[in-house]
Amino acid sequence: MDALKWADFIIEVQECTKCKLSETRKNVVFGMGNPNASIMLIGEGPGQREDELGIPFVGKSGQLLDNILAACGFSREEHIFIGNIVKCRPPNNRDPLPEEKDQCIEYLHRQIEMINPQILVLLGRVALQSLIDPKASITKCRGNWIEWQDRWVMPTYHPSALLRNPKLKYDTRDDFRKIVEKYKELVDPEHEAVNI
Numbered sequence: 652m653d654a655l656k657w658a659d660f661i662i663e664v665q666e667c668t669k670c671k672l673s674e675t676r677k678n679v680v681f682g683m684g685n686p687n688a689s690i691m692l693i694g695e696g697p698g699q700r701e702d703e704l705g706i707p708f709v710g711k712s713g714q715l716l717d718n719i720l721a722a723c724g725f726s727r728e729e730h731i732f733i734g735n736i737v738k739c740r741p742p743n744n745r746d747p748l749p750e751e752k753d754q755c756i757e758y759l760h761r762q763i764e765m766i767n768p769q770i771l772v773l774l775g776r777v778a779l780q781s782l783i784d785p786k787a788s789i790t791k792c793r794g795n796w797i798e799w800q801d802r803w804v805m806p807t808y809h810p811s812a813l814l815r816n817p818k819l820k821y822d823t824r825d826d827f828r829k830i831v832e833k834y835k836e837l838v839d840p841e842h843e844a845v846n847i
Contacts, residue, residue, distance in 0.1 A: 652686050652765060660761065664738055669754040672739035672747075678705030679739055682762060684732035689838045690725065690830070691768040692716075692733045693759065694809065695777035696747050702740035707733045712810035716774075719810070719823070722847045723831050730834075734762050736781045752781050763802075769837045771802055772830060775809030794826045796833070803837070805830055 665679045680697040683706055700710040708716050717727070725731055737747040737755040747755075759782075763771070773779045776789040782804075783797060789806055797804040807826040808819050824847060831844045 657686055657765060660765070664758050667738070667755075667758075670739075670751045672737065672741060672751055672755075675742055676739040677702045680705055680707050680735060681738060682732060682734035683707055684727045685729055686732060686766055688730060688732040688766060689768055690731050690770045690772065690834065691763065691766055692731055692772045692774060693778045693782065694733070694735045694774045696735050696737040697740040698744050699740065707735055708810070711814055715810040715813060719827055719847075722845050723827050724842055724844045725834075732762070732766050732768065734759055736778055746777060747781075756781060763800075769802060770830060770833055771799070771804045773804060773806040775812065778809075779806045794822060794829065796829070803833055805833075 661681050664681050667673060667679065676697075678697075680701050694707060697707065698710055698712070700713075701707055707713070720726065720731060727733065736759060737751055738758060739755075741747050741751065771782075773782060779787050779789050779792060783792075783799060783806070787806075789808065792806045793808060795806070797806070805826060808823050813819050813823060828844075828847050831842070831847060835842050
């Protein structure tokens with residue numbers, strides 16, 4: 652990773668005015684974590700708290716995600732980079748519009764290229780449909796590995812879905828077990844999950 656190129660890229664994204672979301676945002680949420688991570692998590696877009704702080708997954712969904720990662724023996728700082736399909740909050744947390752995704756997805760593709768993770772975890776329907784297949788169903792695809800651009804991709808439920816329907820936690824736990832196993836296979840055979 653070229654640190655100077657990465658720093659310039661962050662500035663470029665923070666100054667973006669390509670779509671109307673730039674008019675209502677408080678902060679661009681570029682992403683966070685290790686820019687050399689082997690695992691990249693991709694969500695939909697920032698919510699209210701993320702927009703206020705400029706950091707992804709900091710509300711209740713973020714706390715739940717951090718608990719899941721901790722159970723897997725992963726941390727944002729060491730193992731993970733977290734990004735989103737769009738970098739600015741859609742008003743009232745609505746789904747990003749097609750034109751908003753189209754304008755912003757290039758940034759995500761560049762993040763993936765620069766970070767070069769071996770594993771992508773797609774958190775929810777919008778991430779799955781935006782990156783892999785616009786007609787894909789998260790309920791049908793979750794838990795199944797997809798090979799995409801020489802990477803392993805695991806679709807799973809968005810943490811906010813788990814807050815709305817706690818029964819989905821069982822499927823999500825199974826998905827993250829598979830992620831841990833793939834990480835051990837590809838990156839670190841000695842890695843130990845804490846409680847997954």
